[in-house]
Amino acid sequence: MAVASHRLLVDIHTHVYLPRYAAFLRARSNAPRIFTRENAEGKTEERLLILDGEPSGGRPMGPQFWDKVEKLNFMERHGIDISVVSSANPWLDFLPASTAHQLASELNNDLEEYCSSSPSAAGGELKQLYGFGLLPLVPEVTTSSLLDTVRQISALPHLKGIIMGSRGLGKGLDDDALESVWAAIQKARLVVFLHPHYGVDGKEWGDKENGHVLPLALGFPFETTIAITRLILSGVLDRYPDLRILLAHSGGALPQLSSRLASCIDHDPVVASRLKHDARYYLGKLYFDAVAYGSEELGFVSDVIGRSDKFVKSGSSAGASKGTGAATRRLGSRRMLFGTDHPFFPPLGGAEKWKSVVENLEAIDGVHGWDEVDKDGVRGTNALSLFGLRS
Ligand code: URA
Ligand code: ZN
Structure with missing residues (x-):
C-alpha cells in the first residue's frame, strides 16, 4: 500500500486502550480502573x-x-504515515493467569482488526497501522500459554512485536522461567517494546505536590533502566543475540550510565565472567525510541550506541567501528526511532499540533552531526527495516 509522497514519518511509540480493555477497566472498583466523577x-x-x-x-x-x-x-495532523500501536500500561499485569491468557488472545485479535480495517483518516492521506501484541505475563501463567500467545501474535499479519512491562512473571525480566519465551520471540522475529509502568518506590518522591512530574520524568525511565540492565546481566542478549528489543524513552538512563555499569561489572568478577562482552557492547544490540525531547540527548544516545562495537570482547575486534566521532554518531542513529507517546501528553491550550510531538520532531531535526539520511532514518526508514514494513 502506498503512503504519502512527502517524507515518511513512522510513530513506533503510540498507545491505545482498546474498547474491550477500557470496558474491563470500567467494571473494576480498584486501580487500574476507569471511573467517572464531576x-x-x-x-x-x-x-x-x-x-x-x-x-x-x-x-x-x-x-x-x-x-x-x-x-x-492525530496522525493526519502531525503528518504521520504509519503507526505501530501498542496497548497502554498496565496491560494484563494485575490479572489472574487464566483471565490474562483469554484477554491477551482477545485483545490481540482486536488489535489486528483495529490495524487492518479502514486505515484512512477522514479526508486525508492513506495511513497504515501495525501493532504490538500482548502476552499474558503474570505470575503462575504456564509456559504453554505464553508460547501459544507468541504463536498467535506471529500469525496475525499486522502485529509485528510484543509490548512488555518490566515485571515479567512477577520476578522481572531476568527470570529463568522466561527462557523459552525469549527463544520463541527471537525465532518469530517479533520486536519486544520494553515500556515502564510502575516507576520507582513512590516514597522517593517526598510529600510535595508535584503531580505526575516525578513518576513520569524520572520513575518511568529509571524503571526501564533497571529492567534492561537486569536483562543484560542475566546474559539474555548473549544467549539470544538476534532478539530485537526496543527501549521506551530512549533507554532511560542506560546510555548515560553504561560506562559506570561496565566498570562495576569489571570489579565484580562473578558477574564479569558471566557475560560475553563489555556492558557497553549490548547497547548496540538494542533499539531506542527518540522520545527524549532534546537534540543533545538524542545525539548523546546515538554516540553511545554507535561506539558499541569497540566493546566486543571475544574474538577479533576487526569489525569494531574505528570511525570518527561523527561517523559513530551517524551509525548510532540507525537504531533510533521516532515516537509520540500518544495519547499521553496532550496539548493544554487546544493547540492544533501537540507540543510533545513538535518537540520530538524538532529534536531529531536539530541533532548536530546527523545528515538528512540519518534524520529520515530516525523519522521513518529505520522503522521500516526493524518491522519489515513497506512504505
Ligand atoms: N505514557 C505512557 O505510556 N503511560 C503513562 O501512563 C503515561 C505516559
Ligand atoms: Zn508510552
Whole structure:
C-alpha cells in the first residue's frame, strides 16, 4: 500500500486502550480502573487511575484513548504515515493467569482488526497501522500459554512485536522461567517494546505536590533502566543475540550510565565472567525510541550506541567501528526511532499540533552531526527495516 509522497514519518511509540480493555477497566472498583466523577465545571468526566495512590486522582480520559478515528486524525495532523500501536500500561499485569491468557488472545485479535480495517483518516492521506501484541505475563501463567500467545501474535499479519512491562512473571525480566519465551520471540522475529509502568518506590518522591512530574520524568525511565540492565546481566542478549528489543524513552538512563555499569561489572568478577562482552557492547544490540525531547540527548544516545562495537570482547575486534566521532554518531542513529507517546501528553491550550510531538520532531531535526539520511532514518526508514514494513 502506498503512503504519502512527502517524507515518511513512522510513530513506533503510540498507545491505545482498546474498547474491550477500557470496558474491563470500567467494571473494576480498584486501580487500574476507569471511573467517572464531576469536574470543576460540574460536568461528569471519565478518569483513568492506573496506580494506587496516583497523584491528582489519575488523569482525565477521553476518546483519544480508545477511538481509532482519533488516532487517525492525530496522525493526519502531525503528518504521520504509519503507526505501530501498542496497548497502554498496565496491560494484563494485575490479572489472574487464566483471565490474562483469554484477554491477551482477545485483545490481540482486536488489535489486528483495529490495524487492518479502514486505515484512512477522514479526508486525508492513506495511513497504515501495525501493532504490538500482548502476552499474558503474570505470575503462575504456564509456559504453554505464553508460547501459544507468541504463536498467535506471529500469525496475525499486522502485529509485528510484543509490548512488555518490566515485571515479567512477577520476578522481572531476568527470570529463568522466561527462557523459552525469549527463544520463541527471537525465532518469530517479533520486536519486544520494553515500556515502564510502575516507576520507582513512590516514597522517593517526598510529600510535595508535584503531580505526575516525578513518576513520569524520572520513575518511568529509571524503571526501564533497571529492567534492561537486569536483562543484560542475566546474559539474555548473549544467549539470544538476534532478539530485537526496543527501549521506551530512549533507554532511560542506560546510555548515560553504561560506562559506570561496565566498570562495576569489571570489579565484580562473578558477574564479569558471566557475560560475553563489555556492558557497553549490548547497547548496540538494542533499539531506542527518540522520545527524549532534546537534540543533545538524542545525539548523546546515538554516540553511545554507535561506539558499541569497540566493546566486543571475544574474538577479533576487526569489525569494531574505528570511525570518527561523527561517523559513530551517524551509525548510532540507525537504531533510533521516532515516537509520540500518544495519547499521553496532550496539548493544554487546544493547540492544533501537540507540543510533545513538535518537540520530538524538532529534536531529531536539530541533532548536530546527523545528515538528512540519518534524520529520515530516525523519522521513518529505520522503522521500516526493524518491522519489515513497506512504505
Ligand atoms: N505514557 C505512557 O505510556 N503511560 C503513562 O501512563 C503515561 C505516559
Ligand atoms: Zn508510552
